[in-house]
Amino acid sequence: MTILAVESSCDDTCVAVVDEDGQVRSNVISSQRAHDRFGGVVPEIAARHHLELIDVVVARALEEAGVDFDQVELVAATQGPGLIGALLVGLSAAKGIAAARELPFAAVDHIQGHVAANFLKLGPAHPVLEPPFLCLIASGGHTLLAHVRERHGFERIGTTLDDAAGEAFDKGARMLGLGYPGGPALERLASGGDPEAFEFPASGSRSRGGRGATRDFAQSLDFSFSGLKTSLLYRTRELDKPERTDRAADLAASYQSAIVDHLLLRCEQALERTGLDRLAVGGGVAANGELRRRLSALGAQVHVPPMELCTDNAAMIASAARYAPRLAYPEYLGLDAYATGERPL
Amino acid sequence: MIVLAIDTATPATVVGLQGADGDVLEARDDPGAGERPGHSTRLLPLAAELLSRAGLSWRQVDRVVVGVGPGTFTGLRVGVATAHGLAQSSGAELVGISSLRSLALGADSDAPVLAAIDARRGEVFLSGYQREMELLSPRALAPAAVSDALSAKAAALTGERPLAVGDGAVLYRWAFEGAGVQVPDDGSPLHRISASALCELGGRAVLGGDPVLPDYLRRPDAAIALEGAVG
Ligand SMILES: [Zn+2]
Numbered sequence: 095m096t097i098l099a100v101e102s103s104c105d106d107t108c109v110a111v112v113d114e115d116g117q118v119r120s121n122v123i124s125s126q127r128a129h130d131r132f133g134g135v136v137p138e139i140a141a142r143h144h145l146e147l148i149d150v151v152v153a154r155a156l157e158e159a160g161v162d163f164d165q166v167e168l169v170a171a172t173q174g175p176g177l178i179g180a181l182l183v184g185l186s187a188a189k190g191i192a193a194a195r196e197l198p199f200a201a202v203d204h205i206q207g208h209v210a211a212n213f214l215k216l217g218p219a220h221p222v223l224e225p226p227f228l229c230l231i232a233s234g235g236h237t238l239l240a241h242v243r244e245r246h247g248f249e250r251i252g253t254t255l256d257d258a259a260g261e262a263f264d265k266g267a268r269m270l271g272l273g274y275p276g277g278p279a280l281e282r283l284a285s286g287g288d289p290e291a292f293e294f295p296a297s298g299s300r301s302r303g304g305r306g307a308t309r310d311f312a313q314s315l316d317f318s319f320s321g322l323k324t325s326l327l328y329r330t331r332e333l334d335k336p337e338r339t340d341r342a343a344d345l346a347a348s349y350q351s352a353i354v355d356h357l358l359l360r361c362e363q364a365l366e367r368t369g370l371d372r373l374a375v376g377g378g379v380a381a382n383g384e385l386r387r388r389l390s391a392l393g394a395q396v397h398v399p400p401m402e403l404c405t406d407n408a409a410m411i412a413s414a415a416r417y418a419p420r421l422a423y424p425e426y427l428g429l430d431a432y433a434t435g436e437r438p439l
Numbered sequence: 440m441i442v443l444a445i446d447t448a449t450p451a452t453v454v455g456l457q458g459a460d461g462d463v464l465e466a467r468d469d470p471g472a473g474e475r476p477g478h479s480t481r482l483l484p485l486a487a488e489l490l491s492r493a494g495l496s497w498r499q500v501d502r503v504v505v506g507v508g509p510g511t512f513t514g515l516r517v518g519v520a521t522a523h524g525l526a527q528s529s530g531a532e533l534v535g536i537s538s539l540r541s542l543a544l545g546a547d548s549d550a551p552v553l554a555a556i557d558a559r560r561g562e563v564f565l566s567g568y569q570r571e572m573e574l575l576s577p578r579a580l581a582p583a584a585v586s587d588a589l590s591a592k593a594a595a596l597t598g599e600r601p602l603a604v605g606d607g608a609v610l611y612r613w614a615f616e617g618a619g620v621q622v623p624d625d626g627s628p629l630h631r632i633s634a635s636a637l638c639e640l641g642g643r644a645v646l647g648g649d650p651v652l653p654d655y656l657r658r659p660d661a662a663i664a665l666e667g668a669v670g
Contacts, residue, residue: 138659195497427484
């Protein structure tokens with residue numbers, strides 16, 4: 095069974111060919127650098143670019159895999175959540191590809207895709223991770239903890255109440271005068287700084303809401319990054335201009351350390367509560383070196399797929415499609431995309 | 440040649456299927472006032488229904504024709520992306536045609552025809568034709584500017600009284616009638632893009648080398664704002 099999968103939930107146009115057993119035949123990712131000058135992803139521009147790129151990326155994924163349409167047996171696409179206009183381009187094209195050949199179709203939840211990256215067959219360096227395990231997914235678009243009990247689903251046991259972790263990196267980078275995307279730039283700057291130079295609010299506390307909300311939050315497995323972001327703003331304001339330049343590396347290191355503290359605390363608490371001893375990490379924030387270093391000290395078995403399978407990609411969507419319901423032609427022709435939350439029934 | 444034609448530039452979802460005998464079948468979804476367009480949910484089911492009505496399969500389609508607008512951005516992308524997927528997978532030819540020209544062709548008039556699609560934000564997407572000839576190139580403009588746009592083309596628009604069709608002509612009837620343009624009754628089928636016009640235009644279109652992409656006529660707001668900020 096050869097699966098052709100499309101992912102277009104944000105600003106990367108992705109198409110992959112994956113075998114039924116989880117072998118990745120091709121995994122093409124076309125990143126849209128067009129958003130950098132806007133300091134963030136612009137939905138309308140993302141949707142336009144997806145449409146300009148989609149055929150070429152499909153053709154390249156087939157070519158790299160050495161297969162043609164005749165060999166494709168299942169078509170899959172991300173149905174949501176994500177930017178609706180972006181999702182609709184990939185979903186519409188994928189439905190068209192499947193319909194013209196009356197192939198079966200699998201509509202995949204994007205988050206389930208991140209989880210399923212761990213089920214791909216990638217060779218000895220990255221063994222397939224069998225459930226149950228805990229999965230931290232942290233990117234510019236989502237930050238959550240998934241309790242994975244089986245290959246076809248997960249339970250969301252913690253989620254961000256405001257910004258995503260990647261967004262916190264981007265916004266922090268902007269305050270420190272770094273470009274977009276900010277994560278890698280902030281990490282580079284932080285590498286020359288002292289992570290204990292500045293104090294940030296303790297992990298697990300929250301700036302907004304009453305005392306009850308604060309206690310509920312502390313006891314939950316949820317994330318909140320808006321307080322950290324506000325603190326960084328105050329720290330930079332307290333310094334005069336030359337100081338801000340002198341101490342930029344210290345600010346970056348302390349801020350990064352606070353984000354990582356928060357992510358790690360929740361992972362630790364979740365491992366303890368669930369009794370799980372294995373942790374998988376996905377999403378673009380998995381590229382952060384500080385996070386990786388400190389994850390290894392967690393006392394759990396930590397699995398991080400190769401970076402191109404952590405950031406948004408279509409191989410993970412194909413992987414999830416292996417365990418998702420398969421809709422026969424013509425049942426899927428009327429499928430719509432969804433922007434937020436869980437898949438509509 | 441078997442032609443499958445689709446258009447999603449307006450709230451309507453329109454599908455046409457032209458068989459080998461040249462007859463055109465039409466299937467469409469016209470959302471009522473206040474209803475959301477059904478592009479994503481209705482387009483392929485309508486196309487599949489037409490094919491089975493005609494006793495044809497997807498693989499027999501020689502050419503996929505898609506209206507590239509101008510019109511609602513998301514609607515256009517659903518239509519164009521679907522057409523890309525269908526054509527790429529089946530090997531059929533892919534042709535993009537102007538949704539405004541299709542609308543005008545449906546009026547089947549010897550008089551000049553203005554095609555007007557509601558562009559939201561208080562504007563219309565407007566163009567003008569006399570049969571094959573383009574009198575007024577596609578543009579987005581405020582209804583109050585319709586009269587000026589026409590008087591600039593007064594020489595071309597002499598003779599028979601021009602006719603305006605489309606949801607933009609219905610919505611801004613006053614602007615067109617005030618400029619001496621005739622607008623059919625609100626309920627007239629002339630205001631809707633028809634399957635036969637799509638199949639006719641798309642069927643005789645010459646295959647081009649350019650990629651088939653929407654004709655947005657408007658740049659993304661963010662790009663305009665950024666340039667404004669830069670100066
Ligand atoms: Zn993602």
